[in-house]
Amino acid sequence: MKRLICVFIIYILTFCNAGFADETKILSAGVSVNEVPKVLFGTWRINAKLDDTNSYSTFKPQSADVWTLTKTGDKITLSNPFTGATAEVSVRAVEGNLVVFSKKAPYDNKVLTDTVSIRIDKNNFEGINTLTLETLSIVDGHVIKTENARYLIKGEKIAGENIIE
Numbered sequence: 001m002k003r004l005i006c007v008f009i010i011y012i013l014t015f016c017n018a019g020f021a022d023e024t025k026i027l028s029a030g031v032s033v034n035e036v037p038k039v040l041f042g043t044w045r046i047n048a049k050l051d052d053t054n055s056y057s058t059f060k061p062q063s064a065d066v067w068t069l070t071k072t073g074d075k076i077t078l079s080n081p082f083t084g085a086t087a088e089v090s091v092r093a094v095e096g097n098l099v100v101f102s103k104k105a106p107y108d109n110k111v112l113t114d115t116v117s118i119r120i121d122k123n124n125f126e127g128i129n130t131l132t133l134e135t136l137s138i139v140d141g142h143v144i145k146t147e148n149a150r151y152l153i154k155g156e157k158i159a160g161e162n163i164i165e
Helices: 002-029
Strands: 042-053 062-072 075-079 086-095 098-107 110-121 124-136 143-159
Touching: 042 124, 062 143, 075 098, 110 143
Parallel strands: none
Antiparallel strands: 042 062, 042 143, 062 075, 075 086, 086 098, 098 110, 110 124, 124 143
């Protein structure tokens, strides 16, 4: 009987601790859009160089791009004025001038997850852009192929009210 009571108490304590851990995680996981440095918003010229990949045939060795980052209310949008592409991004972390954000875009039978980690210094930033491209089965939706790439990126601000001369 004592053994059964001990097992029951351990079960209850484990269950309660797991419940508290989840609550703590939820409380600490959110990042306010208001924490993002204002200098991030505007238009940036981006240069990217492939650092590592498991699929050289899928990812370009280098690229040049333009990003416009805007904030409306509690949402941040990344757009490309040349391609017309637009996506809402999720801010993952902000620590001083370090900003981490991501976006997830499904298309056809693929899902592209794009995570950007940059350190901003006035009108410039440097960082890493990590891409994960999952190909899904058209039969049941499970992942049949995962391709990854890591780009070293540099950005130079070319428009926006926060440009510092």
